[in-house]
Amino acid sequence: MAEEVILIMEDENNNNNSNSNHNNISVSVVIVGAGPSGIATSALLNSLSVSNLVLEKEDCCGSLWKKRSYDRLNLHLAKSFCSLPMMSHPFRTSIFMSKDDFIRYLDEYVARFNVNPRYCNDVEEAVYDEEEGKWRVTVKDTASGTVYEIASDFLVVATGENSQPFLPSDLPGMETFPGKVVHSSDYKNGAVFKDEKVLVIGCGNSGMEISNDLADNGAHTSIVVRSQIHVLSKEMVGIGMLLSNYLPLKIVDKFVSLLAKLSYSDLSSYGIHRPVEGPFLFKALTGKTPVIDRGTIKKIRSKKIQVFPDVVSINQNTVEFKDGKRRCFDAIVLATGYKSVAHKWLKDYKFLLTDDGKPKGKYPNHWKGEKGVYCVGLTGKGLPGIFKDSKAVTEDIYQLTLMAQK
Ligand SMILES: Cc1cc2nc3c(=O)[nH]c(=O)nc-3n(C[C@H](O)[C@H](O)[C@H](O)COP(=O)(O)OP(=O)(O)OC[C@H]3O[C@@H](n4cnc5c(N)ncnc54)[C@H](O)[C@@H]3O)c2cc1C
Ligand SMILES: NC(=O)C1=CN([C@@H]2O[C@H](COP(=O)(O)OP(=O)(O)OC[C@H]3O[C@@H](n4cnc5c(N)ncnc54)[C@H](OP(=O)(O)O)[C@@H]3O)[C@@H](O)[C@H]2O)C=CC1
Numbered sequence: 001m002a003e004e005v006i007l008i009m010e011d012e013n014n015n016n017n018s019n020s021n022h023n024n025i026s027v028s029v030v031i032v033g034a035g036p037s038g039i040a041t042s043a044l045l046n047s048l049s050v051s052n053l054v055l056e057k058e059d060c061c062g063s064l065w066k067k068r069s070y071d072r073l074n075l076h077l078a079k080s081f082c083s084l085p086m087m088s089h090p091f092r093t094s095i096f097m098s099k100d101d102f103i104r105y106l107d108e109y110v111a112r113f114n115v116n117p118r119y120c121n122d123v124e125e126a127v128y129d130e131e132e133g134k135w136r137v138t139v140k141d142t143a144s145g146t147v148y149e150i151a152s153d154f155l156v157v158a159t160g161e162n163s164q165p166f167l168p169s170d171l172p173g174m175e176t177f178p179g180k181v182v183h184s185s186d187y188k189n190g191a192v193f194k195d196e197k198v199l200v201i202g203c204g205n206s207g208m209e210i211s212n213d214l215a216d217n218g219a220h221t222s223i224v225v226r227s228q229i230h231v232l233s234k235e236m237v238g239i240g241m242l243l244s245n246y247l248p249l250k251i252v253d254k255f256v257s258l259l260a261k262l263s264y265s266d267l268s269s270y271g272i273h274r275p276v277e278g279p280f281l282f283k284a285l286t287g288k289t290p291v292i293d294r295g296t297i298k299k300i301r302s303k304k305i306q307v308f309p310d311v312v313s314i315n316q317n318t319v320e321f322k323d324g325k326r327r328c329f330d331a332i333v334l335a336t337g338y339k340s341v342a343h344k345w346l347k348d349y350k351f352l353l354t355d356d357g358k359p360k361g362k363y364p365n366h367w368k369g370e371k372g373v374y375c376v377g378l379t380g381k382g383l384p385g386i387f388k389d390s391k392a393v394t395e396d397i398y399q400l401t402l403m404a405q406k
């Protein structure tokens, strides 16, 4: 069946977020994604009376938090670092908020700042029309199947760094594994793995937390740690983040690394090796977040969780590791991370992104591309990064809007 194509040109009636109590600003902004990045940007634009429209492919805001994360997820950063602009977290919530409290916050945020995303609206493509000087955004309303186009002066990419699970293609023999294979974004809890031998591949925060959860649920748990990692407590991260407002990263790292060594000592006999650079510099250089330990290390020390080096091959249920050891597993959890796929739908991505879908500009000048395209939340800095990016983007759009009116 041919799909209907409708053209919408800056139609106020179609702009759910128009806010009329300020100057008569006619610039239209399309924001793609209603995660924390998209809703923060829309809320700020609303507060400046800049009309904007948020498009979200799922049926809710914060879909990563509501649909694609495990049950026991807690924020790893203290709540003071995890607010979106204009609204702090409620006093009643704990310092390290639960997933449910964070979701409640997101829902309250959209209601308070009149953010009205068009849900079930998947952005299939965005191209820059040089002649018109506008972005042409092709959208599919997945509820009705209707495809339509929007033209806008500004386009904000807020589709997140976690838009697609990264499934490694370099695991030889993976296709022969007969057991259950699940990516961390589909893992809810370990109840279904009770008494099973489960291998978690990947030792970022997802892998470490899921291993802990599996072990708590009675699974015989192993984890692959193939690279050097920093392990910190959430308090150490908090101290480091506070200090990094005042001191160079190298000094912050010296102090935080000392705390980590005192608390965790040397973990190399358990297969966990620290990088040479300290945790904050390492994150700045590589984008890799330190592992924020919430009990996994204790289980590794007590051998409740086994650590293995890189996978060499998989043959049916048997996995061979780099140290020559072979073990049988019933299930595999791929905690192998994510990739941004914004450069797939943003056809003219070169105005903003590299071929990997990452910002072309170097931090802190990463958020602005050419031709009125921007990004929020694509620099591996989590919610604190989103706070800063959304402010920078909206301030820039606001200034350009005012200039255009003069
Ligand atoms: C398990 C997990 C836990 C995390 N915990 C923390 C934490 O404690 N602290 C922290 O600072 N950071 C944390 N992060 C990082 C996290 O990614 C960010 O904090 C935050 O959710 C990112 O917000 P975002 O809006 O940029 O992206 P997302 O939350 O991923 O939102 C992007 C939205 O865009 C939508 N979308 C994607 N493509 C399209 C399209 N083509 N058309 C329309 N809509 C589209 C998606 O459906 C999604 O709703 C965590 C990440 C994960 C995976
Ligand atoms: N509560 C919280 O705050 C939480 C926050 N998060 C955040 O979400 C983001 C995503 O985290 P996460 O999902 O852990 O993803 P990450 O990208 O942080 O980690 C992916 C891990 O998978 C490993 N990996 C990838 N491919 C392979 C392979 N073929 N064989 C072995 N190992 C492999 C990587 O190793 P290598 O480095 O060698 O490539 C890395 O250890 C991070 O920013 C994280 O901090 C996640 C969970 C909880």
Ligand SMILES: O=C(O)C(=O)Cc1c[nH]c2ccccc12
Pocket: 076, 077, 237, 241, 283, 289, 290, 380, 381, 382, 383, 384
């Ligand atoms: O949880 C994440 O993915 C984050 O990126 C949050 C975060 C931002 N800055 C940090 C510094 C150290 C540890 C975590 C973070």
